[in-house]
Structures are given as C-alpha cells and as structure tokens.
Amino acid sequence: MLQPHTLHSAHGAKHKVKRIGRGNASGHGTSATRGGKGQTARSGGSRGLARLAFKRQLQSAPKLRGFKSLRVKPVEIYLSDLEKHFASGDIVTVAVLKEKKLVGLNDATAKVIGAGELTKKLTLQGIATTKSVAEKITAVGGEIK
Secondary structure (H helix, E strand, C coil): CCCHHHCCCCCCCCCCCCCCCCCHHHCCCCCCCCCCCCHHHCCCHHHCCCCCHHHHHHHHCCCCCCCCCCCCCCEEEEHHHHHHHCCCCCEECHHHHHHCCCCCCCCCCEEEECCCCCCCCCEECCCEECHHHHHHHHHHCCEEC
C-alpha cells in the first residue's frame, strides 16, 4: 500500500553534493578542481581566457570549404515563358522580366534557354541566349541586342 513513509525517489534521482576544497583525502583537494595556476586559477578565469579567446574562437568557427565564384550566374528562362507572357513586338529586358515576375527582384541577369517554341516577334535587350534560342528568335523575325 502506498503511504508517505513508503515513498522513495527513483534510483539515480538523488546525487551526493561534490564537496570541493576539503583536503586531499576527499579527492578534490589542493587545486579543488580549478585546474592549474595562473589565469585559470583566478576568479573569473574559467569564463574564457583573454589571450586565447580569439584563436579558440577562430578555430571553432565553421570554415567555408572549396571555391565560390563571384561571377553572377544568370537565371534561366524558358522560351515557352516568353511565348506565354509577351505579345508580338515587345521588348524583353531584365526589368520587364522582374515586373512580370519571371525572375526574382534580386536577380541581375537572365538567360533564355530553348525549351518550347516561339511564334511572336520579340526584341531581347541585355539578356543572354543559347545558340538554338538565338536561331529561333531570328527565324521568327525578332532580334537580340
């Protein structure tokens, strides 16, 4: 039967308090678990060493591995997107593509790749194309500037 005098805490729930600085016989005497002499032995020294702080911080920081190119890569746009969103005779620039939300606001350059067909006469300004797209645009009567 469960009564107040029969209650016990779970095994391992209670720990003995580690008594520091009570002589060498206790196992925690002499430096009393505070390390050696010097900066680490002083009050506040355990919070991080002043001299070694930068080196340790630098070593523990994650490093960028490999190579990251600084060249801005163009956003790819399909020829079918131009067919869908533009009328014949329109001028296509990066600014117009941003307005029509075909590229993101932070994207600097764009490149048209040849997925789909084009039937409208378009003028591309400041936009890169593949060879096949350039041939398709000029075949319809459009131009690339």
